Amino acid sequence: MRFIHTADLHLGMQPDKDKPWGPARADAVRTSLLRMTQLCADEDIDLLLIAGDLFHAPPTERELKDADYLFSTLPRTKVVLIAGNHDFVRPGSAYARFQFCPQVTFLSSPELSSVYFPQWDLEVHGFSYDAQKLFDSRLDEFKAPEDGRRHILLAHGGDESHLPLHPARIAANGWDYAALGHLHRPALAQDGRVAVPGSPEPVDHSETGAHGYYLGSLKKNEFSLEWRTFSDFRYTDVTVNMTPEMTASALESLIRRRADDLAREVLNIRLTGRRDPSFVPDCEALLRIGGIAEVIDGSQPDYPLEDYKARPAGDLLGRFVRSFTEDGRGDDPSARKSLYYGLDALMNTAGGGKEAIR
């Protein structure tokens, strides 16, 4: 039996709506289920597991009909899905009332329920969210029945507001496979018995790298899992290591060269390294280059901190620098930020300018 495990398609979401590439991103998300069902047909998949957040919000009847139509085109694939924190099910809602086509099993109850597939002697257990947040840790508690069948747990969660879980505890509860959703980056634990495929399409610019799904195979005494890429679009982190000699033009030129080669890719620029204290990168201007979702200036002004720290005990500058670098605070980003704020202010207001500081 071959299955695909996916989650967090977030149909209906429009990432980067206000950006030039927003329509392309919306298309990629919108067509993800279509491509997924085509994939199931092409790969002759037996079972499609959707571990929540198929929709970005509680779906309307129209959205459900759209999705159901795609499921109905599957020649042989059975579908089991649950609702996650985004598309949670309220009693009486369109999602709760909707009748999917026969090959789809929607485990809509907030209580653990299951569907049994005799042809594979497989029982898929799962439950749906009925609210946006669930704080309990029930996922760690569910145990697979000891009835000789194979059991898959389909669940959505993994952070403190959404069913906090421990993969090891889940794996210890006898599940043949725990197909999880919610986290948008792929993750694997317990020899692949507990897996999060991540969202098949990135839905936020912070979700960098490849996005995809798990293709699994469950035979009598054999289990295999393979992660495959799927996304039509990609966000990439680009780190620019600055130097004190780097000017605004040099920085822009560097980023432009990288941004010119983009195709269905958007960059998140991270500025690191040490820069001339008087040169504060204009992040807004860099964003206007195009193809850049975010510019985060993590660069640090190139102050001679060691010299400052070595100044006499009563020296203001030395005391100030030491107050933010000693007692293990040297690596604390917030302390470092305060340090540079203070140094910038001291230098900017120094009589004779910062050059006059001895």
Next chain:
Amino acid sequence: MKLTKCVIRQFGPLRNKSFDFGDGITLISGKNESGKSTLHTAITALLFGMEKGKGRAAASGVYRANLPWSEPDIYGGSVVWERGEVKVTADRDFSRTPPQSRLIVEEPARVRQITPEEVPFPDGLSPYVFTNTLSFRQIGAATGDGLAADLKNHVMNLRSSGDEHLNVYAAVHELKNKRKALERRIDAAAEAEDASLDQTLREMESRSLSEGGDYDRLKAEADAQDARIRELTAERERADKELRQKEALLTNMGTTSRETVEDDLRRTSVLCEQMEIYERDYKGGSTGSGVLNLLSLGTVFLLLFAVFFFIRIIMNGGKLWMLIPLFVIALLAATFFVRLTRRADANLADEKNRQILTGMLSRYLPDYKAEGTQKEAGEMKVYLEKVLQLFDYLADKRRIFEQDTEELVSLSASREAMNEALNEQLVLKVRREQWELSLREAMARKEALKPVLRENARLRDEVAAAARAGAALTMLAEDASASFGAPLTREASAIFSEITGGAYDGLEVSDDLELYALSAGRKIAPGALSAGAMEQLYFSFRLAVVRCLWPHEEMPLFFDDSFAMYDSERLDACLNWLHRNYRGQVFLFTCQDREKKTLDRLGIPYDSFEL
């Protein structure tokens, strides 16, 4: 530190001036624009140097303001000062780019040229500190929050052997501005909206949606009922039309009621039977032939003849047996007679039947030319049977029609009742759909707010970082001022009390270095003091600052028209105090002769230069 000599080659309007300074008070007087303040500035510039193109001097325009316009290539001079056994000569040429300095240190053991960084100034003395501590210009004009902050700043930096260029309070102020600028960029409305959306979503989540779930089922039922009602209505209309047509037809056929038709049918059946009998027995075959009639007639005549013949025989003595033929003939004759009679009756009855038949036919089929035949009677019977069937059909139809009507009435009533339920469910359904829509909108809005909230969070981090930096700097400043504050206050209080002749008990220096005069246990803010008293307050404070900064060295003080606001009493008090209590040099720059007269009157020795 003692200034011993100042030579001006050219500096502003001053040209080729030389001053040898002694201890105590030196009075430098001259009219307005005579160059007193320029000399003050020149001493500062010669002491500390002056940059041409950058730095504070350039920024404040001092270099340019004092650039000689007649011979700009001669711009500078020299100043000599002593600190104990060390004598320092600073000769500076400001006409060069950059300005050149020749700095000579004469120590007991050696004389050497030094670099600007090696000039042995008293600890912490810089042009900036000089200007803010030793150099008293219009004190009142220069005192304010800025001065307090500056003093606090310099006190701290100087006492910590730090860099006099640093301006902690300006830095704190800049951080404060930076923080405010960052805070202004925080979209608080978005956060409020997000919190409100959270509340809305919580409320929406807690609302039950089960109501309104029956609408679709009810609607399907109602639709089915509507379809049935439409079907029944159409059927009823069709039936009604047919019934009307058929009833009209029956009316046209002259049939008023089924009973009449049934009667007619019965009568027709009887007619048919009678006519058949008539046809069979009286009309058709031998029974109805002319021969039989002739035979009957002949028999009657034969009987009459036989009667006559036998009467004659009997009368002639005939035998009785001879009557037998007569009897037979009589019997035959009687038979034929009866027969003839009955036939006559049959004919009459038949005729009557024909008339009846014709009447019925003309009633049912007015246009038909009836002859009253047996065939017509048969056809009439069939016709009437069909009419009866039509009656049956109509009855059946009517029954169905009535059943449909009943069902229709029942359905209509049920549908009415359902309408109410349906409307209720529809309202609930609309509410639910609105809920779903609102939920989606709220979630979408929350989604849209995410980048703003992320940016807000980032800005708050930045604000916190700037605030921490400001707090750290302030704390360092407070630490320094705390160690400095008490002696400063004591010193300043003593001076203030003395120069005011005990009119004030002293002064108080707040944590922010704000000054208050103390009188009879009351704290009086500078703004509430007279201009002269306020000047004395700051005079006392700054003298105390100088003493606290350099407790072991008498520093030269420069008063540049500083006593303009003083009345003579206050001037007396100040000059007396300086004479009696201050061991360092005191340079009085003045355009008035008040100071000179006062010094003379008080018998205070002084040197003087007239510009």
